[in-house]
Amino acid sequence: MANLNMFSCLFLLLLCFNICKGDWCIVKYTVSNVVKKSFIESACSKLDCSAIKPGGPCYEPDTLTNHASYVLNLDYRKNKVCREEIGTIALTDPSYDNCRYT
Numbered sequence: 001m002a003n004l005n006m007f008s009c010l011f012l013l014l015l016c017f018n019i020c021k022g023d024w025c026i027v028k029y030t031v032s033n034v035v036k037k038s039f040i041e042s043a044c045s046k047l048d049c050s051a052i053k054p055g056g057p058c059y060e061p062d063t064l065t066n067h068a069s070y071v072l073n074l075d076y077r078k079n080k081v082c083r084e085e086i087g088t089i090a091l092t093d094p095s096y097d098n099c100r101y102t
Contacts, residue, residue: 024094024101025076025087026069036068039086047074051099058099069094073101 027036043049051058052067072087073094082089095101 022093024090025073025082026090026094027065027072027086028088029065031068031086033064035086036064039083040064040068040071043071043075047071047078049074057097070099070101077102 040049040052049071050056052070053059058066058070068086072083076082076087093101
């Protein structure tokens with residue numbers, strides 16, 4: 001019984017460690033390029049999307065999926081809602097190189 005309780009505590013601790021680190025909203029891979037492009041254009045009229053412009057830290061790789069994920073996370077941070085029709089919550093930080101999903 002003590003082993004079970006210890007295992008449960010360890011499991012909950014590890015779960016909390018992953019969840020408490022943060023979360024990010026990234027684009028679902030099933031979303032069409034048309035929808036991704038439309039979202040980027042619409043959101044970037046209200047958000048600072050300079051990071052995904054040429055020369056920006058998140059421009060490369062230059063794909064709609066990467067750019068949409070970055071912008072979706074900006075929108076998530078601002079509005080506190082991950083748009084479920086195009087986004088999903090990630091518990092692993094999608095930041096890479098100098099591109100930071102803050």
